[in-house]
Amino acid sequence: MSGEHASERLIGRYAGGEAGIPGDEVWALEVHLDACAVCRGRLSAVVREQDAAVGSLVEGVWSELEPLLGAHAPVRRPRQRLGWLSTWASPVMVPWLVMTVVVTLLAVVCDRLTGLPGDGVSVVQLLAPVLPVLGVAASWARGLDPAYELTAAAPRAGLHLVLRRTASVLAVVIPALLVAGWSTGATAAQWLLPCLAFTTGTLALGGLVGVTRAAVALVVVWAAVIVAPALALSRTSFALQPGVLPGWAAGFLLGAVVVAVRKDAYARLGAHH
Amino acid sequence: MRAVSAAEVAPTSYAWEIRAEGLKVRAGLRRMAVDGLDLSLGTGVHGLLGPNGAGKTTLIRSLATVLRPVGGTLELLGTSLGGATDLRELRRRIGYLPQDFGYYKRFTVREFVEYMAWLKEVPRRDIPAAVQRAVERVGLADRADDRMRTLSGGMVRRAGIAQAIVNDPRILLLDEPTVGLDPAQRLRFRELLHELGTDSCVVVSTHLVEDVAAACTAVVLLAEGKLVFEGTPDELAAAGGPKDVGDSPIERGYSALLARPDQERGAW
DSSP states (O other): OBTTBOOHHHHHHHHTTOTTSOHHHHHHHHHHHHHOHHHHHHHHHHHHHHOHHHHHHHHHHHHHHHHHHHHSOOOOOOOOOOOTGGGTSOTTOHHHHHHHHHHHHHHHHHHHHHOOOTTOOOHHHHHTTHHHHHHHHHHHOTTTOTTHHHHHHSTTTTHHHHHHHHHHHHHHHHHHHHHHHHHHTOOHHHHHHHHHHHHHHHHHHHHHHOHHHHHHHHHHHHIIIIIHHHHHHSSOOGGGSGGGHHHHHHHHHHHHHHHHHTGGGGGSGGGGO | OOOOOHHHHSOOSOSOSEEEEEEEEESSSSOEEEEEEEEEEOSEEEEEEOOTTSSHHHHHHHHTTSSOOSEEEEEETTEEOSSSOOHHHHHTTEEEEOTTOOOOTTSBHHHHHHHHHHHTTOOGGGHHHHHHHHHHHTTOGGGTTSBGGGSOHHHHHHHHHHHHHTTOOSEEEEESTTTTOOHHHHHHHHHHHHHHTTTSEEEEEOSOHHHHHHHOSEEEEEETTEEEEEEOHHHHHHTOOTTSSOSSHHHHHHHHHHHHHHHHHHHO
């Protein structure tokens, strides 16, 4: 071989199908031909010169193939469609999202209509703890997430995914409540801590007995401790009085600690029950 | 062409992909569905047979690491499952198709498999190619951009198989994968199983004995959470005599092996 290309003589012998070329030389030549268009061109010229039959066969195949090649649509490269949103929220969050917005709007309308007298019941405040509970249930519970078993078996399952999905729930709930609170005059401090405490509470309890059961239990607690007194006495429940706020903060922290300690539970099937 | 990483060609440091000793797994709160199982499974296609309630699904779930065993030892790909195991690293090399797996109806097949590839931590730039390859292997390339809700039962199941193989698993667990497939699709599926079994450990649970005869290199027969038989399909067929119930040698072997403990109990 001369320089970077195969010699005229070697190509001639190869084209003639000569058996005397050493195996390693054939191998090297074929590897070179694979990569070098110039030598392939020279080879095809030599072949046509040496053997007219091969030349006409190649011409025939090419003339039949050429129109077909043009007719085919170019192969579409598979494109990545997975949006960043799917990597945060569970893919079945849309009904919950709609519910959150509608319920918050209704709460605002209720508060506006009743006019919130001095010690009146703020529906927005009553609602704040329960919205994230339902959101966490929607993103992790067996009955609401059809692909729960596939999700539970995936490497990404566990605390990492739980936190992502919870963060996306709070990213919807908190702004919705902020707007609602602002339009009805409720202060953020009154509802934010119960809202966060119920969120970590659902997760912590969910790691122990399953998210569905945890959500049901907490909704019952919410109805008994917050809604019932408010409706019965027509004034804000003691649980939402400013003096009780440190208690909510403690509940939030306790929930967060339990979630961190029991983080392996979320990678198992049990947490989805 | 996909580049082969060093991790893929590294020699294995374990003798068996799946190794269980005295494995006990609970289904629900009380019932011990897998009760003292000893099992060693290597590369190949292993058919998991047994009557309803034998513990097949519970065993597969514990192999998929979503159920925690309550007793015994379980070793997957040389990693012992107990205490603080890094499930994440292990699960990247496992593929799992649950028996009745749910899916997101508004997703297209491609989106569904892509989402699963993301959940399985396939590197982001490899996802489109891995998804395309998985979808092509199960013969759904022409329906890849159709929504899941428009697919027939057999196609949904094939999409499920595609998500199970999208991460090129070393251990592939398929729970009743042939349900809903028509005869031609089942033949194609057996070919795929054969292909997958050449370099990974495939565990297929089924109640169709003929699937096992055609596609599996080994048979594991369970009854009431215990191992009844482990061997090749031919050995299973040899266990049956002309007096046993069944239409084919392998069915006769199956009923012969399952009948034995009952007869002993009946004699007592």
